[in-house]
Amino acid sequence: EAGVVQSPRYKIIEKKQPVAFWCNPISGHNTLYWYRQNLGQGPELLIRYENEEAVDDSQLPKDRFSAERLKGVDSTLKIQPAELGDSAVYLCASSLDQWFDAGLAGGIYNEQFFGPGTRLTVL
Amino acid sequence: AQSVTQLDSQVPVFEEAPVELRCNYSSSVSVYLFWYVQYPNQGLQLLLKYLSGSTLVKGINGFEAEFNKSQTSFHLRKPSVHISDTAEYFCAVSIGGATNKLIFGTGTLLAVQP
Numbered sequence: 045e046a047g048v049v050q051s052p053r054y055k056i057i058e059k060k061q062p063v064a065f066w067c068n069p070i071s072g073h074n075t076l077y078w079y080r081q082n083l084g085q086g087p088e089l090l091i092r093y094e095n096e097e098a099v100d101d102s103q104l105p106k107d108r109f110s111a112e113r114l115k116g117v118d119s120t121l122k123i124q125p126a127e128l129g130d131s132a133v134y135l136c137a138s139s140l141d142q143w144f145d146a147g148l149a150g151g152i153y154n155e156q157f158f159g160p161g162t163r164l165t166v167l
Numbered sequence: 168a169q170s171v172t173q174l175d176s177q178v179p180v181f182e183e184a185p186v187e188l189r190c191n192y193s194s195s196v197s198v199y200l201f202w203y204v205q206y207p208n209q210g211l212q213l214l215l216k217y218l219s220g221s222t223l224v225k226g227i228n229g230f231e232a233e234f235n236k237s238q239t240s241f242h243l244r245k246p247s248v249h250i251s252d253t254a255e256y257f258c259a260v261s262i263g264g265a266t267n268k269l270i271f272g273t274g275t276l277l278a279v280q281p
Contacts, residue, residue: 048210075267084176086257086271087211111233126185135210139267153199153218154267 048159051135055163062124065162069138077119079135088133126166133161169194169260171272172253179278188275190258200241201259253279
């Protein structure tokens with residue numbers, strides 16, 4: 045089974061330029077996540093999709109960041125214009141479905157599978 | 168709000184020695200706990216998780232972790248490490264429910280030396 049695919053793996057741009065990252069989740073996974081991982085830090089959630097709908101974008105800087113997930117499969121994350129502080133690794137993850145409380149009878153945990161990430165350097 | 172603390176940014180250890188990577192969490196509600204591993208230039212991979220039941224959880228690659236509610240800890244252990252275990256390890260928490268939001272710690276680099 046193919047994992048989460050991301051491209052490009054590396055991107056170097058100058059500040060104020062636009063940039064876009066692409067993610068192809070595992071086939072059949074309805075939930076897709078974009079994380080940002082700053083150097084020396086853990087990943088932080090930017091946005092979560094349930095099929096085509098962005099259900100949690102509270103951490104997405106909407107003045108310069110945008111995302112879309114057309115047809116509920118592939119997703120694109122865009123930054124325009126990029127700033128020096130945007131240098132980071134952008135991770136995409138997917139899971140089969142949303143999680144249900146493990147304490148409930150028949151509760152299911154849907155593991156998040158991560159892609160290799162896109163390392164962005166803004167000069 | 169939930170938070171995760173990994174006090175050790177780097178843990179050097181010799182091959183075949185035991186290791187413990189520390190993780191403490193803060194939450195006003197019950198949480199679920201996870202350890203992920205990140206090899207260089209790769210994405211995160213789930214090592215193990217605590218959802219309920221036995222507080223000693225066994226994962227892949229010989230790792231295990233113990234959930235201690237009174238000490239709000241979830242330390243990761245391995246009795247004998249290999250060079251191939253060199254990687255970044257992240258502890259994470261989730262409150263579960265209808266979302267699958269993970270809150271990650273800052274990570275611990277396990278550096279295994281020959």
